[in-house]
Amino acid sequence: MAGTPRSHCPINLSLEVFGDRWTLLVLRDIIFAGKRRYRELLSSDEGISTNILADRLKVLTECGLLTRSDDPGHKQKVVYSLTEPAIALVPLLVQIGAWGSRYLPASEELSLYAHVLDNGGPAMRETFMDELRATHLGPSARRHPTPPGPSFEQAVAEARAALAASAVS
Template sequence: MQIVFGEGMSVYQKSLCPINLALEVFGDRWSLLIVRDLMFAGKRHFREFLQSQEGISSNILAERLGKLVEGGILSKTEDPSHKQKAIYRLTPMGIDLLPVLAQIGIWGRKNLPVTKESGATAGTLETGGPKLWKRLMSDLRKDMSNP
C-alpha cells in the first residue's frame, strides 16, 4: 500500500500503525537531532547543523534535511541575505514534535548517564511541563511565519 504524506513524500507500507508511519518520517538516528537543533538551539542553516556536537556528515545532513522537507516536517526557503544559502524552519507538523522531543529528553535524563549541562534543556522542559511546551510551540509558530 502506498501512503502519501507531507509535501508528497510517499512510502510503501504494510502497516498503518501511527507509530510505524511516524518512524518512516523521522525514525533514523539524525532526523530528531536536526529537529532538536531547530527547536532548542535556533539553528537555521546547513553549516550550523554541521557544527552540532554529534558530528553529522554533510552528505547525511543533506539527505536528512531533504527527507524532512519532503515529509512536511521542515520548510526550506532561500536566504534573502545570501542567495546561495537556504533557511530551514519547522512547519506546523514539525512544531507538533516538541512534546515528543520533550518526553524523549525527560526519559533520557531520567534513565541515561547525561551530564548536568547536557540534561539542562530536558530538565527545564520537565519542570515547565506542558504549559511551557505550549508557549515554546507558540513562539516557534511565530518564527515560522517570519521570513
C-alpha cells in the same frame, strides 16, 4: 522512505518518518539551538556527515516537516524553517530527553532543557512552541496572545543557576 508503509500503526508510521539516528537530532538543533542553515546544522555535537545531513533535510522537507527558503540578502544562503507538524514534535523530544536524562549518563547541563519543559507542564510547552511558531511561521501564527506561563529561557537560566549552586556545595 516514501514507499508503501509497512503498516498503518501510528507508531510505525511515525518511526518511518523519524525512526533513525539522525532525523530527530537535526530537529533538536533547529528547535532548541535555533539553527537554521546548513553549516550550523553540520556542526552538531555528534558530527553528522554532510551527505547524511543533506539527505535528512531533503526528506524532512519532502514530508512536510521543514520548508526551505532562500535568504533574500545573500544569493547562496538558505534558511530552513519548521512547520506546524515539526513544532508538534516538541512534547515528544521533551519526553525523549527526559527519559534519557533519567536512565542514561546524560549531561546535566543539556538535560536542563528537557527537565524545564517537562516539569513546566503544558503551559510552558505551549509558550515555547508558540515562540517557535512566531519565529518559523510568522508572528501571526501564534496561538496565544500572551504567554500563559513563565518564560522558557528564564526558567532554564534559573535551573542552570540552581545546578551551578548545587555543584559548588
